[in-house]
Amino acid sequence: MKKRMLSALSLLMAVLMLTSCGSSGSPTEGEEGGSSAGAEGGPSKTVNIAISENCITLDPHNANNQGSLIVSDCVYEPLIQTDNEGGYYPWLATDWEYDETGTVWTFHLRDDVRFNNGEALTSADVVCTYQRLIDEYDSLCRAVELFPDHLLQSVEAPDEHTVVITLARPYSVALFSFAKTMIIPKSVYEAEGADMFYQQNLVATGPWKLEEWVDGQYAHYTKNEDYWNPNYDSYYEELYVRHVLESSTAVAGHLSGDLNANLTTGGINPDMLALYNGSEDRIEIIPVEVFSYYYMGFQCGEDSPFADINVRKAFECAIDRQSILDSIMGGGVVCKSVIPKGVLGYDENLPDYEYDPELAKEYLAKSSYNGEEIVLSSNTSTAKAEEQLLAISGMLNEVGFNTSVSIVENATLLDMRTTGDYDVFMVITMHGGGDPGSIMNMRIVQDAHSSDFVDEELNNYILSGLQTIDADERAEYYKKAAERLREVSAPHTALYSPYANYAIDYGVVGLDLYKDGMLDVTFVDYDPDATTFRGPDYAALSSF
Amino acid sequence: MLKYIGKRLLQTLLVLFIVSIFAFALIHMAGGNPALLLLPDGASDEAIKAMEHELGLDQPLYIQYIQYMIGVFQGDLGMSTAYKIPVADIIAERLPYSIKLTMGTVLVGCSLCIPLGIIAGSNRGKPVDFFAMFFALLGNSMSAVWLAVLNVFVFSVWLGWLPSMGAESFSNIILPALTLGYPMAAEITRVGRSGMIDTLSEDYITATYAKGISRRVVNWKYAFKNALIPIITLVGMSIGSYLAGAVVVETVFAWPGIGQLTNQAVGNRDYQLVQSLLLVSAALFTLINLVVDIINSLVDPRVSLE
Amino acid sequence: MDEKILEIEDLVVEYKTERATVHALNGVDLSLSKGESLGLVGESGAGKTTTALSILNLLPEASAVIKSGDIRYHGKSVFRMNDKELQSMRGGKISMIFQNPLTALNPVFTVGEQIAVVLRVHQGMSRKAASERAKELLEMVGIAGYRIKDYPHQFSGGMRQRVGIAAGLACNPEVLIADEPTTALDVTIQAQILELMKELQTKYDTSLLMITHNLGIISELCQKVAVMYAGRIIEYGTVREVFKHPMHPYTAGLLNALPKLEGPRERLVAIPGRVADPQDLPDGCRFHPRCEGCQARCKEEIPPMVRVNDDHYVACFGAKEGI
DSSP, rough: HHHHHHHHHHHHHHHHHHHHHSSOSSSSSTTTTSSSSOSSSSSSSEEEEEEOOOOOOOOOTTTOOOHHHHHHHOOOOOSSSOOSSSOOSSEEEEEEETTTTTTTTEEEOOOOOOOOSOOOOHHHHHHHHHHHHHGGGGGOOOHHHHHTOOOOEEEEEEEETTTEEESSOOOHHHHHHHHHHHHOOOHHHHHHHHHHHHTOOOOOSSSSEEEEEETEEEEEEEEEEEEEEETTTSSSSSSEEOOOOOHHHHHHHHTSSSSSSEOOOOOHHHHHHHGTTTTTTTTTEEEOOOEEEEEEEEESSSSSSSGSSHHHHHHHHOOHHHHHHHHHHSEEOOOOOOOTTTTOOOOTTSSSOOOOOOHHHHHHHSSSSOOOEEEEEEETTTTHHHHHHHHHHHHHHHOEEEEEEEOOOOOHHHHHHHHHHSSEEEEEEOGGOOOHHHHHHHIIIOOOOOOOOOOOOHHHHHHHHHHHSSHHHHHHHHHHHHHHHHTTTTTEEEEEOOOOOEEETTTEOEEEETSSSSSETOOEETTTSSSSSOOOOOHTOOOO | OOOHHHHHHHHHHHHHHHHHHHHHHHOOOTOHHHHHHHHOOOHHHHHHHHHHHHTTTSSSSSHHHHHHHHHHHTTTTBBBBTTTTBBHHHHHHHHHHHHHHHHHHHHHHHOOOOHHHHHHTTTTTSHHHHHHHHHHHHHHHSSHHHHHHHHIIIIIIIISSSSOOOOSSSSHHHHHHHHHHHHHHHHHHHHHHHHHHHHTSSSHHHHHHHOOOOHHIIIIIIIHHHHHHHHHHHHHHHHHHHHHHHHHHHHTTOOOHHHHHHHHHTTTTOOOHHHHHHHHHHHHHHHHHHHHHHHHHHTTTTTTOO | OOOOEEEEEEEEEEOOOOEEEEEEEEEEEEETTTTHHHHHHHHTSSSSSHHHHHHHSSSSSEEEEEEEEEETTTTTGGOOHHHHHOOOOOOOTEEEOSTTTTTTTTTTHHHHHHHHHHHHHHHHOOOOHHHHHHHHHHHHTOOGGGGGGGGGGGHHHHHHHHHHHHHHTTOOEEEEEESSSTSSHHHHHHHHHHHHHHHHHHTOOOOOEEEEEEEEEEHOOOOOEEEEEEEEEEEEEEHHHHHHHHOOHHHHHHHHHHSSSSSSSSOOOOSSSSSOOOOOOOSSTGGGGGOOTTOOOHHOOOOOOEEETTTEEOOOOOOOTTO
């Protein structure tokens, strides 16, 4: 009896093992991306792109990380497109206008757009989309992010191809928010609600159709043959967006041919770039001057050493930004302020942050600093945070500070920053869409990080800019804000903008490596004659 | 036998109950606020409070725990704050990958090394024994990360034999299983070898030779079964840890198992996902222990299930 | 009946460990005829088990060295047999019963299997046939037949020894070597086992090499006896002769040491001194340090085996009757 049980058990295990091996993941076995050659001997019609974050949800209104946004951006489309640098292009909407208060926005829709289930796009779908953002504001991450403080008030459709969106107050970066709001189909949403995203039933207007999303692995798309926009007709018929969290694996995959592009959020770690030596004939390393930047935020409350401006000034000029850039970050640009180059309000006449240890010592001498320990904090998801902070700590200690370094989990740092429980922290950030208004508003005016620093003049500049629709005028306000921030050296001191390096096969074009650090792979294409990489040409894509 | 299994299952329930309390306590003690993690940087206090309410975080802790446990008893493992879909679905999706990887690892580990251990033990001092011990030493000394990355670069980039990532087809499992399996194989070789050496010095082996049985049959039939006993226990314990803890391998090879999932869930403070993952892991672990005990009693007749 | 089937000639065996060399056998001469039962008696450490294992060429390879001498079975040297011949001989023609029944059976196999394997290997029986026959054999040694499916730990020591005997006799071997088969058992069981062995020996006409330190068993069971000391046979002959007229002081000492049931109560007589240490043997006659009749010659020369009469041989310079 025992012998029989034993053999039964082992047979069962063997059967389990074999059957489970067969029925995994993709239905198309052996289709390991990139290996199936194109029909006429050209390169494969399947393109594999690696990104460094996981997709967590397919709901474009609830995505709160890069990985999810990239995935849903391939299928869904917004009313207008942007290059994230302040340029806006007609897309599902042919044109738009706003009234004199800046709160009523009118969009005119195209009449030839179809969802990938055949249904025509009408204003009812747009209304459904924006109404959802209003009704479920509290639980939709994107709603809060794009339209802070219940900015959306109402949405109406006077006719089938016109939509009127009313905001609660004027918002200078409203266009950016509109350009990032994806339109969902009313019929499907009314029938299934949010379940449609969970069921992976992504009915949308975009150039790709989602075949399958496998959590932790990839999103697999096939070309939408009935795409409404004739300006985009990709060479590729299948697209895999693969989530590869481990950077060495991404590089290995790229080198071995499993991948055609390696797009790591924030750029490939400079240490990893050396691995690409030897494959320069196949793979191009593209350095992008992103306007994301590292900065340090001071705790300026009464009990903190940084309440004293001399301490802050000493801190600022004790740091040799350039040398950290060169030796740790793999190159980049030293900041002049919290508004880096390329962002509205950038002032090239502002002097760079200086490195002057002697001056730092002077400031420190006349300050109230008594050698209290100062902890430099950052989190584990900030690239090379520890190395940077260690270098900075060394530089600070040399001029007389007593500093130490602490790297904590994301969640912990978030807690600390919300309650103000820190001495000084360092993170990387970016101004989405090339406009610093909303970020500065959040962090400085509304003091989201409880720094307890208030400067009326600074706040006024920011608020004024926020409410000014005209871009040039706005820029002037922000320039003044940046200048003022330099004067008071609070609540932030900017460090530098390192280059973001991406690795892409020659010939693969159309990936949008936004200057603000975001990524979009929707318009990927293949150009055999391309000698270097180029991104999507939105002007060409949207000209009819 | 059935009665015994029933008793063990009851014990398992008790263990799981205790685990649930620990899991809940630990993840909540870690600080951090999942609402904050979901919202954009610098969201207003109202937005944060609203999100907390949505996620049910504004209720007192013990209520949250009770509601969670009630759900568990009904088969509802909670909602993931990050994925916004039921936890049960996430786990159901990812768990099979972990199981597959574990089985692959056990297959690699056992098939390579049970024979190696037996051969080494029965040929003590000969070249094959030295080879086996060297092999085992290497396996014990290599760190998982190093081995994983090494494997990727050698087999995927340099030789181009195997895919570097993903989990679509059969060839994807080879490298991760090899990486996890090698240290396990090293252990098994050692244990198998010493088990074999011990067994071969027993009187009953001499008695078996005295019956005219050939060396090959003595090694592979008679001594083998005795030497197998410590190996079974070892494999059983390893399986448990691989199921839940193969984080490094899963990350390097982009293998979507639950180890990596747990790691991310903790980072996201995805409370109910973490709690349920810990529960599931504990359940699997105790189940495996039960199976190992049963197998042990089948292989070794001296062991009776009490 | 006088055909000598097993001959041990001047066998010298050493165990070499890192620390020392153990001189286990120092020139053993022994022979066994067909149907004969020979008792091999001596104290622990005398080399009895080593002799037994040598016959089957089962000495541990790593440490045992056969320095000189030979063992011949039907004229063929056991040390020169190839694997196949050895395997055929072991268990089929020469069987062994081991001393410790608690460790001599493999705990993870059924007793039926451990008996049946001998039948399958030597008599080519099928599984089913071997299993049936194993059942019969168990019955023969007094254990219920259905217990072939049971495991050793489910039996007592005495019953396990019976299983060993069943396995040993399964193929009707020509020679049965019993290495202290009852030492680990208590007296009543001992009697049962001995009865059984006597029965079977008569039935199957097996030659028996009975290794024991118990003189009583020898007198019960054996026709001839060989007394071993420090790796040599120092007295040999029929049981009757040797026990009645022991010539070697050691043998005499052994017999004297037996408490007697009749006669006046005397103190137990022990042989003075300690058993010779095989790692450090005395020169000359190994027994000389303990011998009352020790002469100068004894300290230097090893006494050869001398014929006293047809049924009696002794290796002692000072052998006189009735010391």
